[in-house]
Amino acid sequence: MTIPKNWHSLTLKEVLEEQLLIPRKIRHFLRTKKHVLINEQFSHWQTKLNAGDDLTLIFDEEDYPPKTIPFGEPSLVEELYQDEHIIIVNKPEGMKTHGNDATELALLNHVSAHVQQTCYVVHRLDKETSGAVLFAKNPFILPILNRLLEDKRISREYWALVEGKLSAKSLVYKDKIGRDRHDRRKRLVDNRAGQYAETHIQTLKTFPTTSLVQCRLKTGRTHQIRVHLSHHGHPILGDPLYHPHAQGRLLLHAYKLTFTHPLTLQTITVKAPSTSFEQGLDTFKRGQHIKNNF
Structure with a gap:
């Protein structure tokens, strides 16, 4: 370099x-x-x-011992950006970022097959969420990217269609998030024993009964956006865990990823398209029009 x-x-x-x-x-x-x-x-x-x-x-194998994982199907990967050290892909809804065990094939396995080498997860998206996901292509850059994530120097922006109209155009939710003792799949707001979580919300468009909002994460708690919006009375449409009448896909999409490349110092900005998210918006627009710019 x-x-x-x-x-x-x-x-x-x-x-x-x-x-x-x-x-x-x-x-x-x-x-x-x-x-x-x-x-x-x-x-x-x-x-x-x-x-x-x-x-x-110069690195030898004893410096970073090779790690192998089962390769998946490269045709399932939609590449958004790639260089010698990183790859960003567009995850479809319904696919896990990584498997629960070594034999389960997930996006990580498909991405590794796509680049023909073992890759490493930098951050994850829920199975039901679509959009941009960053992977490290070697173990050397992985801790550097992890540090960027911890220092909030990787900007992750999401679009979501939610129930109702928010109380202000711009909001910041800082409710702590913990586990739901009654349902191990879920999280809930727990301001006494939960972990600090911060989500910045901006309304992009309002409809008769729904709102299209942009969400920026300052922390990365499990189900953070889904829990915060649901807790404040605005569950995301299609959310199988936090919306009482979920239909269709979860209308949460990680549409933009921005950060400074730690080795080239170039600004990397990637936007992820999603046909199914646009179709979901069309379903709930109730005859109103919105221009999609991603």
Whole structure:
């Protein structure tokens, strides 16, 4: 990789530890094997880097032992973006992001078959939710992407069609979320013992009995958007767990993913289309028109 301007004057040690988040064990391997090169020359850990320097890291199998999973069906993958390190795909509703056990085939298995190498889940979508999902293509970049997610530097935006009209055009829900003791499949608002959850809601369009809303996640709790909207009296249409009269598909779609690529520092913005989500909107528009821009 090429050292960017904002890493200028950092030491090699600082880049490997703080920017690339390489684990201590792997850094030890790189150092003892002289597998870190700056402009094709092995350099000491305290060497200061200059913008434009070429940084080369060489890994052996003992650094990152190969992990194999069963390959799925590559034809089931709709690729939205791919480079040497990551791939973003458009998950259809009704498919799990990853299986519950090693033998269950899910999107992860299909994506791995698509790129012909084992991939790694960075974040997941509920089985009933469609849209953009990010995968790491190697174990080196996985912890870096996980850190971006934890630091809220990966923006995930969803569209949902909900019951009723919200009390304001823009809202922020911060209710804590915990497990439902009576139904292990479900979550509920539990402000005493639950985990902090934050969802930003903006109304995009209102209809006689429903609203189209945009949701931005600041945390990633299980069923977070579904629980928050349902708790405040606006369950998502088609939600089999949180809508009392669910019909059709869950009208929740992860339509946009935005972040800065940690190695190229380019802004990656991906939008995911969904024919079934658009069809669901048409069903509930009740004769009104909305322009879909995704």
